[in-house]
Amino acid sequence: MGWLSKIGVWALGKLRGPAYVAAVIWAVLRAAVDRQTWPRTVLNVLARQVLFTGIEATRFILLLAFMVGILIVVQTQVWLSKVGQTGLLGPVLVMVVVREVGPLLVNFVVIGRSGTAMATELGNMKISGEVRLLDALGLDPFVYLVVPRVLGAAISIFCLTVIFIVGAFVSGYFSGLLLGANVGQPGLFTMSVFRAVQPADVFNLLAKTFIPGLVTGAICCTEGLGVSTAVTEVPQATSRALVRSVGALFVISALVSLLTYM
Amino acid sequence: MSDEVILSFESVTLPPHPPYEAGLAGVSFSLNAAELMLVRVEQGLSRLAFADAAQGLVEPDSGRVMFLGEDWRSMPPNRAAERRGSIGRVFEANGWISNLDVDENITLAQRHHTSRPEGEIVAEASALAAQFGLAELPRVRPAVVRHADLRRAEWVRAFAGSPRLILLENPTKEASGNALPSLVTAVKAARGRGAAVIWIADDERILSKVGPDATCRFEFRGDGLVPWEGNTQHG
Numbered sequence: 001m002g003w004l005s006k007i008g009v010w011a012l013g014k015l016r017g018p019a020y021v022a023a024v025i026w027a028v029l030r031a032a033v034d035r036q037t038w039p040r041t042v043l044n045v046l047a048r049q050v051l052f053t054g055i056e057a058t059r060f061i062l063l064l065a066f067m068v069g070i071l072i073v074v075q076t077q078v079w080l081s082k083v084g085q086t087g088l089l090g091p092v093l094v095m096v097v098v099r100e101v102g103p104l105l106v107n108f109v110v111i112g113r114s115g116t117a118m119a120t121e122l123g124n125m126k127i128s129g130e131v132r133l134l135d136a137l138g139l140d141p142f143v144y145l146v147v148p149r150v151l152g153a154a155i156s157i158f159c160l161t162v163i164f165i166v167g168a169f170v171s172g173y174f175s176g177l178l179l180g181a182n183v184g185q186p187g188l189f190t191m192s193v194f195r196a197v198q199p200a201d202v203f204n205l206l207a208k209t210f211i212p213g214l215v216t217g218a219i220c221c222t223e224g225l226g227v228s229t230a231v232t233e234v235p236q237a238t239s240r241a242l243v244r245s246v247g248a249l250f251v252i253s254a255l256v257s258l259l260t261y262m
Numbered sequence: 263m264s265d266e267v268i269l270s271f272e273s274v275t276l277p278p279h280p281p282y283e284a285g286l287a288g289v290s291f292s293l294n295a296a297e298l299m300l301v302r303v304e305q306g307l308s309r310l311a312f313a314d315a316a317q318g319l320v321e322p323d324s325g326r327v328m329f330l331g332e333d334w335r336s337m338p339p340n341r342a343a344e345r346r347g348s349i350g351r352v353f354e355a356n357g358w359i360s361n362l363d364v365d366e367n368i369t370l371a372q373r374h375h376t377s378r379p380e381g382e383i384v385a386e387a388s389a390l391a392a393q394f395g396l397a398e399l400p401r402v403r404p405a406v407v408r409h410a411d412l413r414r415a416e417w418v419r420a421f422a423g424s425p426r427l428i429l430l431e432n433p434t435k436e437a438s439g440n441a442l443p444s445l446v447t448a449v450k451a452a453r454g455r456g457a458a459v460i461w462i463a464d465d466e467r468i469l470s471k472v473g474p475d476a477t478c479r480f481e482f483r484g485d486g487l488v489p490w491e492g493n494t495q496h497g
Contacts, residue, residue: 041374129356136317137371138346
């Protein structure tokens, strides 16, 4: 085998994983628009997933948002006051929180909190024969286990990011007031924030929440269901799911940023 | 007996690949509506491929398994899943989803496959539970329910929703002895409604109590499924 074909084999091998995840996401999206996919049992799993991944994580996300708001305000206040532009606090918050920090942090939290739980739960179900049991009861494991989890993760990440952004702005505004920044009246601050939001920011926000959400869900589900015989495979699958999800998150975030702002 | 064929095996060969310990070699039979098939399993044999093959969960190497006139292999996944929803089964082992309560487990297939009102599904399950000697549907995780009650709860699930085929794999294992008559009564009632029943057990005494009127009898040995004495195989 020549060196060129070795490179080809290596490259194809590296692409096989992402291609499989992309195929799973495509299958999930196709299933999601089919009415037959949504009997009450699957809707129930989707609701539970959003409850666990989204609603139960809200308090922690708000806490993070308040901390991030304070940190960013402290930093920007220092630097903007040096150039006499403290009135730019709102736009700077938009740039940092909406475009980068918000989606990235929320994705991290969801991967750590729910992605690993998903991989572990499905891995244990596979080992204990529960996936086979679902099949025997006539519940397609892909429809019952994978579709609602992947969509639930994507929906939750988007909603949590919106909550994070609002929380960070509120915290940023009040810490700006406390630090003596020129943040103005709440209405003016809000207007300056909204004026700083470009259509590209909306695309960026959607792309950095829904795409990594779908990818995280698909990776964690496939890793979990990929275990075969031994319980010891479950923590290994969970660890692989975590690493691959974080890697995919950074790649997607970088690509979306490049596509949006270049 | 009705002429409608519910399940038929046509020269089905299935080697005992893991996780199965016993396969099938050229097995042929057909089971009509309202018929009862008894399968005696040699002591020590477990993890049979038979029930999974009947449900189309495992493909035979050769031959075909037909359910309600259709080959499992030719059915699209949605249709196969829907058809499996019309099969009730008591599993040899691992018959529960651990993160659902027992009552949710029992009603899961009915809630998934039908649009029957929740109340109607629960009422039917509760009536079956009472028939099998359970005071009520357990509303706790399977892990905290007594094995004997769990077994009877599995009977409730298998008979709920008027299934066309009922597969009972050692259904009295871990169940208390006085529960058998209620199960036999339920089998008779299901056959009366037109369901075909396959009762698999390793205890011959139980099989003798179950079905003097069984339509066919097979025996599962190390070398596969073979006709057993008194067989009235047809088809």
